Amino acid sequence: xxxxxxxxxxxxxxxxxxxxxxxxxxxxxxxxxxxxxxxxxxxxxxxxxxxxxxxxxxxxxxxxxxxxxxxxxxxxxxxxxxxxxxxxxxxxxxxxxxxxxxxxxxxxxxxxxxxxxxxxxxxxxxxxxxxxxxxxxxxxxxxxxxxxxxxxxxxxxxxxxxxxxxxxxxxxxxxxxxxxxxxxxxxxxxxx
Numbered sequence: 008x009x010x011x012x013x014x015x016x017x018x019x020x021x022x023x024x025x026x027x028x029x030x031x032x033x034x035x036x037x038x039x040x041x042x043x044x045x046x047x048x049x050x051x052x053x054x055x056x057x058x059x060x061x062x063x064x065x066x067x068x069x070x071x072x073x074x075x076x077x078x079x080x081x082x083x084x085x086x087x088x089x090x091x092x093x094x095x096x097x098x099x100x101x102x103x104x105x106x107x108x109x110x111x112x113x114x115x116x117x118x119x120x121x122x123x124x125x126x127x128x129x130x131x132x133x134x135x136x137x138x139x140x141x142x143x144x145x146x147x148x149x150x151x152x153x154x155x156x157x158x159x160x161x162x163x164x165x166x167x168x169x170x171x172x173x174x175x176x177x178x179x180x181x182x183x184x185x186x187x188x189x190x191x192x193x194x195x196x197x198x199x
Contacts (some may be wrong), residue, residue, distance in 0.1 A: 008098040008129050009034055016040075016096040016123065018116070019104035020063060020087075030058050030189055038091070040064040042080055066090060070107060082114040089119045094199075096123055101132035101191075106158050110169055113161075117173040130175070130194040135160045136198035163190075170194070 008015065011033040017025055020039025023046075031039060037060055041047050050063040068087050069080035099120055105113040110199040113134075120130055137160035161169075170177045 008100075008131060009191075010034070010097075011035060013097040014038070016099040017103045018099060018120070019107075020047075020050065022046040023054045023061070023063065024052065026054050026061050026063075027100065030054070030061070034060060035160060037061045038064065038096070040066045040090070042066060042068045042070055064090065068113065070129045072142060079112055084108055085115040087115070087119070089123050091123045093122055094125045097125055097128050099124065099128070099132075103133050105132065105134045105137070106160070109159055110161055110165060112164075114169050114172070117169065117175065117194075120194075124196040126196055126199055130196075131191065132194065133189055133191045135189050135194065136163050136166065137161070148195045 008030055009029070012035055013033075015029075015034060015038070017037065017039035018126060020026060020041050021043070026037055026039055037048065039047075039061075040063070042065070044065045045064045047065040050061075054061050055063060066089075067081045067089065068083065068084050069082065100121075103118075106118070108116075124130070136156065157168045170192070174197070175195070176197055177192050177194045180191040180193060
């Protein structure tokens with residue numbers, strides 16, 4: 008996924024939590040995008056300033072996290088066209104992005120990932136599973152605030168069906184757990 012001739016897309020890059028560990032790695036280019044403008048600004052100021060191979064972009068997409076961070080977003084996630092041309096990247100990373108969106112939005116993102124990847128391109132993504140419930144909301148009270156964190160937990164079977172319809176080959180990394188657990192996948196774009 009990395010290499011001197013590779014272009015990497017980091018979906019949901021936040022403040023560059025992965026990018027800062029890649030500064031000394033061989034990579035032609037890194038493009039991260041996120042829905043939070045403050046995090047993107049920080050990444051530009053602190054990472055792009057150090058290495059011009061690294062770029063970050065704010066995308067004004069809606070999220071279940073609006074009640075948590077106040078970032079409303081103007082674009083529905085299941086209608087977002089990633090702001091990149093077809094076949095622009097060799098690889099992509101989604102570190103728990105799908106944990107924060109319903110399955111219909113994840114399906115749409117997989118289609119966009121397929122569009123922006125070059126043939127043979129790879130995606131590394133992580134997702135949380137729950138055997139019994141397809142999604143959960145967690146609420147925690149931190150006085151004097153109520154913090155709302157929206158996390159979506161798919162069943163392994165529902166997520167496997169979503170992946171099968173994506174047109175991407177996929178492989179789970181590591182054993183499947185039971186109860187609630189985090190899993191990583193490698194997906195590969197076959198053909199054009």
